[in-house]
Amino acid sequence: MDRECSHVLIAANPKSGAASGQRQVAELREALVADGYACDVHYSLEELRSSAMRLQTLGQLSAVVSAGGDGTAGALANLLPSHLPLLLFPLGTENLLAKHLGITGDVRQTRTILQAGHRTLLDVGSANGKLFLVMLSCGFDAEVVRQMHAVRTGHITRWSYAGPILTAMRGYSFPQLSFTATRQTSLTSSAAWLFVFNVPRYAAGLEFCPQADPTDGLLDVCTFQRSGLLHGLGYLTRLWLGSHQRLRGFAHSLSQRLEIAAPTTRLGKPLVVPFQIDGDPGGQLPLVVEVLPKRLTLLVPTDH
Numbered sequence: 001m002d003r004e005c006s007h008v009l010i011a012a013n014p015k016s017g018a019a020s021g022q023r024q025v026a027e028l029r030e031a032l033v034a035d036g037y038a039c040d041v042h043y044s045l046e047e048l049r050s051s052a053m054r055l056q057t058l059g060q061l062s063a064v065v066s067a068g069g070d071g072t073a074g075a076l077a078n079l080l081p082s083h084l085p086l087l088l089f090p091l092g093t094e095n096l097l098a099k100h101l102g103i104t105g106d107v108r109q110t111r112t113i114l115q116a117g118h119r120t121l122l123d124v125g126s127a128n129g130k131l132f133l134v135m136l137s138c139g140f141d142a143e144v145v146r147q148m149h150a151v152r153t154g155h156i157t158r159w160s161y162a163g164p165i166l167t168a169m170r171g172y173s174f175p176q177l178s179f180t181a182t183r184q185t186s187l188t189s190s191a192a193w194l195f196v197f198n199v200p201r202y203a204a205g206l207e208f209c210p211q212a213d214p215t216d217g218l219l220d221v222c223t224f225q226r227s228g229l230l231h232g233l234g235y236l237t238r239l240w241l242g243s244h245q246r247l248r249g250f251a252h253s254l255s256q257r258l259e260i261a262a263p264t265t266r267l268g269k270p271l272v273v274p275f276q277i278d279g280d281p282g283g284q285l286p287l288v289v290e291v292l293p294k295r296l297t298l299l300v301p302t303d304h
Contacts, residue, residue, distance in 0.1 A: 032114070
């Protein structure tokens with residue numbers, strides 16, 4: 001593509017990284033303009049989508065840059081056609097997908113990736129029709145995410161979760177979650193803690209499922225059987241030690257489709273159990289999760 005008529009659009013999340021993030025976005029834009037690109041920054045995803053579709057029709061769009069965290073990248077995946085190339089510029093709290101791909105948020109690296117134009121196709125998960133890139137979970141940690149976003153006013157740090165964790169510990173009932181996982185055959189089971197991974201990353205460096213592969217056309221389902229906070233603390237300890245996959249109550253499976261039912265009380269009354277996708281609230285059970293093979297086009301380092 002002729003550099004002189006090539007555009008790059010930056011989707012900037014104003015909450016990611018606060019003032020420092022805005023400075024990095026401005027620095028990136030200046031660098032890309034110096035490289036000969038026309039470059040616009042959008043804080044409205046709908047406005048970005050309109051510009052992206054227009055420039056793509058004209059053959060003038062090189063890439064859309066996701067300047068934010070995993071939630072920003074996921075929002076763009078939901079908004080843009082699968083063939084439009086996405087380039088990550090991580091500014092969020094965890095940036096799990098960027099870490100998996102070896103993308104640091106350095107302006108020089110971003111320029112190099114864009115100029116090289118090396119693309120990869122990654123699988124994407126679908127949760128009740130909404131796309132996610134990294135992982136999904138149901139239950140306690142999803143309740144923490146819901147509590148966090150209910151009180152969020154700006155940039156999130158890991159310390160921001162302290163209050164929501166304490167609130168969830170007091171109020172969450174740890175019900176058993178019934179689910180049916182389908183690959184070639186269907187298997188129904190239940191667990192108190194349920195996680196679905198597309199990319200082998202989780203917050204705080206915990207490695208639930210290091211074998212997860214976002215190019216295999218499958219999702220990795222990890223479950224812990226026993227209910228309650230004490231069991232949860234025990235599972236967390238084994239996770240930190242890296243020995244959780246040897247626990248009797250842990251199970252791992254590969255699935256193309258997962259159906260998770262909404263639990264009820266003994267009297268048949270429905271319980272509200274949330275789920276989260278890529279660190280953002282996703283809704284509440286019931287839930288259908290599916291894998292969409294090679295749904296996402298990303299620009300990545302040439303050594304990936």
